[in-house]
Every structure is written in C-alpha cells, then in structure tokens.
Amino acid sequence: MTESDEDSFIYLPNDSISSIGFLETMEEQTAREIKRYQDILKALEIDHLSLESSREQCEQEASRYQEAAESLHTKLLEYEDQAKAQKLAFQKEIERQTKERNQLLQEKEALEKELEQIEKLSIAKESLHKVDISLPERSVVFKGHAEEAEKEQTLPDPVVTQPQVRCPIPGGSALITFEDPEVANRIIEMGQHRVQLDECTYVNVKAEPMTLLLLASVEISVARSSRQVLLSGLPMLSVPEDKLLDKLELFFSKRQNQGGEVERVERLSGSGHVALTFVEDGVVERLVQRGRFQIPIGKEKHEIKVSHYVSGEITDFQFRPSVCDQTILLSGIPDVLDEELMRETLEIHFQKPSKGGGEVEAVVYVPTGVSAAAVFEEAKTM
Template identity: 55%
Template sequence: MLPALPEKKMVFKGLVTNKEDTNKLMLTPLIRYPLLGGSALITFEKAEVAQRIIEVKEHVVELSYGEELEELDRCRVRVQAAPVDILLPSALEMRLTRNSRSILVSDLPSLGIPEEALLDKLELFFSKTKNGGGEVESREFLDNSGQVVLTFAQDGVAELLIARGHIQVSVGKGKHKLKISPCMSGDITNLQLQPSRCPRTVLLSGIPDVLGEEPMRDALEIHFQKASRGGGEVDTVAYVPAGQQGVAVFMED
C-alpha cells in the first residue's frame, strides 16, 4: 500500500516551454528527515570526503581542542558514521478534477492591505448578481501563489464567470482586470519511491551529552575538517543533543 501524502494545493501559472515537456510535472523534493537525540548530520563540500568518513565507521573525537590538558584529563568520545538514505519519488500519477462551483482568481493587484481585507472585497464583488456572481460559500488564498479560490453556493455561476475569462473589479481606489480560470484539484493515484543516498552528508550517532550544543557542534566540525583524520572542508553541521529530537530538511543540491 502506498504511503499517504499530505494534501497540497497546486496552481498552473500558464507557462509552457517545449512541446515535449507539456505532459510532464516537475517535482521539487523537500524531504524532512527525523534526527534523534545524540546524533548529528555533517555535510562536506566534497562527496569523496563523506565516503571516507563512512568507510571508517567509528571515529574517536577529541573534545578538548585548544586546551592544555594532561593526557589523562583529555576527553574523547566514540561516534558512529553512517550514510544518509532517503526516499524520493520516481513516478507519480495524478487524477485531475474540475470543481464546477469554484473559480481561480489571478492577476490580483498589490494594494498593501491584509489578505482578509482583500478577500472581503472580492467576496462582496462576486456575490452580486449584477457582476455575474452569486452567493460565495468559501474563499481562500493559495499559499505562495497570489491567487484566490472562490467557491459559490449555486451551480452555474462559476461556469459563466470562467467563460468571460477576465473581469473588471473595483478594488481599492480603482478598477483592476482580474483573470478568471477553472479551479482544478488533483488526487495522487500512484506514487513510486526509490531510495537515494545523500552523497555529501554523513549521519553521526552515539554522541554522549557531555558538552553544550554549540561546543559539541564546534568540536565535531574541528575534528572532521582535519585531513589527518580523513576529513575535509565542512559545509554544515546539525547536532541534536541526547534527550531531544530534531528534523533536518533536505532540498535539491
């Protein structure tokens, strides 16, 4: 059984490039990776460095860099290094459905007013029959799109507005030409995942809670950037102390 995905609203913005790409849906993975307490993620600038660290598996990390201590007083910890494997979508099938009572309103003006105030103005305009509208059942701003979905209580209202394509709306001190488009919703009918290894990132585990968060992060970075330890230039370090939990976000490199 395929894992359930959270509902995600998507908007087509009308951009089509090459003809051969018109049937393709481009996905940008954003992976959230749970990070348990007593572990760290360290990303190197070069993949070959990460591979060397993983091959060694166990590392002894010196925690007293910069301090003049006797050998018996020095603090060292053993940590385990492992690769980071995540699941990425390799194939996706969607079923698109047109909502017969909803419209997508775009080309909205930048008026410098709160979203709720703009939604109120749109609802007032589109609820009037003289403007070709009707009773508005719901309204919603789509995240990061600057577009609004309006759903009407009666059938037929949305179809007539969509047929017009554009409409002049009085918003603020002037009239603005807004674009009216069909509102489509999609359901994922098939999703295939494949494992993928992060080539530059290493998972360190078994880190005891013997230093504060920042000193431990610094100690790990100092150790693993040393060429004499098989390390190299470190890009980022994320450390979660024992007893806590974190979430690392992976994006396309």
C-alpha cells in the same frame, strides 16, 4: 313267460326271506332314498339361494366397479385435457421466455458495448484528470541548521514542496558536512573512528552515509467544479478587499450578466484570484462560455477572465532514497562531554588529514536523550 321277461326279475330263494319281509325292506330303502334326495334337494336349494345372493352381490360389485371405471375414465379424459392445456401453456411460456431471453441477450450485448464505451471514456477522462509529475533528482546537504524535533516524528513530511528537507536525528549522534565529497566518502569507508577527548580519554564512533527519502514523483487528480468559477486578471486597486468581493458578488449574481445566486465568494491567498461558488448548476457553463466580462470597479471598467475552478488532490506519491554526498552520520557517541565541547572535539578530529578528514563545513551534535531535526538544503551544482 319269455326269456326276456325272466331276465327282468330277481329271483330270491324262498327259504331266505319271506315276501312280506322283502316288501318292508324295499319300502324302507325307498323311504331312505327319498329322504336322502330330499336332503340333497334342500341343500341344493340352500346352495342356490347362496349362489343367488352371491350373484346379486357380484352384480352390485360389478356395477360399482363399472361406475368407478366410468368415473376414472371421465377423470382421465379431464386430466388429459388439462395436460394438453398445460402443455400448450408451457409451450407458449417457453416461447415467451425464449423471446424475452433473446431480447435480454440483445440488451446485454448493447449494454456491454455501451459500458465498454463508457470505460474507454472514463479511462480517457481519468488520464486527462490525473497529472503525474516526476520530480528531477536533486542533491541535498546539511549546512548546520537543526531544530528541536518531536519524539514521534520519524519521517519527513511526504509532501515536500520546498527545497528544504527535515530529517530526525537521534540522540547520541552527530552530522558532519565536508566541503569535499571525497573526504566524506573516505570517512565512511573507514567505518570506526577513535576520537581523542583529552590526553587519556578516547571514544569510538561509527561513520555511516546519511540517506534521506526524497520525493520522486507526485500524482495529482484534478477535477472541475460544477458550481465554482475562477476570476482572474483582477487589477491592483486601492479598493478594500471586502468591497471588491461585494462588487464581484453583486455583478455575477445578476441574470443579465449570465450569473445566478452566489453562495460564497473568497479571495485565494497567494494568487490574487477570486473563487465564486453558485447555488445552482448551469451558471458556471454560461459564464465560462462567455469567458471575459467588463466589470465596473471604482470609476473604470476592468476586464475579468472567468474560467473553470479546478481543484487538485494528491492521489499517490513515490519516494526514492538519496545519499548525501558531503554529509556523514556519526552514531554511538557517549554522553561524556557537554554539547558544545563535544561538537568542537568532533570538528577538530575530522578536520585532520591524518585521521582521513578534511575541511569541515558544518557540524551538529545531538546528546543522548535529546532529539532534533536536521534541515537539509538543496546542494548548489557547480
């Protein structure tokens, strides 16, 4: 036995174990080892089966994820195509709207220019159709005429066209007109006056200037009617008015006379003219363009002029205060004498130069509880 052979064996003391016991121990160890490895193999097989199942599940999951990814990719491509299409459509819409906006801006500019022209024409037309009449300043004076006034009347009629102006006078007051304006001014400057009624009775009255609101200017808006004409130049005939109007209506209702169906015919009071109203538009222009017509009335023909019917309306008026130079207002007169006696007493008092007075032209006294309207007339210029 070589030295190497000796090294490959383990020598046990003969006195520790027997050969039979040693063999049994080796067999048990080997069996245990085999059993252990069998258990490990079985566990490995179980792990292998579990891993195989997990692998299949992972492959299935991966397959599903792959399919989902492919579906998402497809949808993404579709969305990209849709986005490109929408972008292109938006660009075209923006171009269309930009073009339309430019057209609208051009139309707006054209309309603004047209509106500017219309406004200029409207202003020019309005200035032609509005007449501003400035009335000359005039002086009025009270000459003693007064009328019974309604209690609610406080101002004169704003459209005063007559030379007379009516102004309400409250109860307990009087108006006195002096021949000399200097006397009226002196009485007003004195203010309070002590008027003797009898030997023992006096009353105090206050003298004030009499101020009226007179019409200073009137603005009249005039307009031409599209269906009315004015017939002027009618002669003074013995033909009754109704027959004259019938003849005019019949003449101007005929087409050969450039007329049309007449809706109304009326004689304008105070002027002698006649107004014809037609049913249709266009008749007025034909008649006015011709201007004059020879109309048979009675046994003769008379020339009648046809012109536009122009109506006017007062659109504005202005008043100005005017102080009566010769007339004063006395207020605060107590009701202690009858009307006639008080009027005479006031007239006598204010005629005395010693009281600052002078020659009286007119007097009116309005007792307490009574109201009247004094009539002022235009003063004559010297």
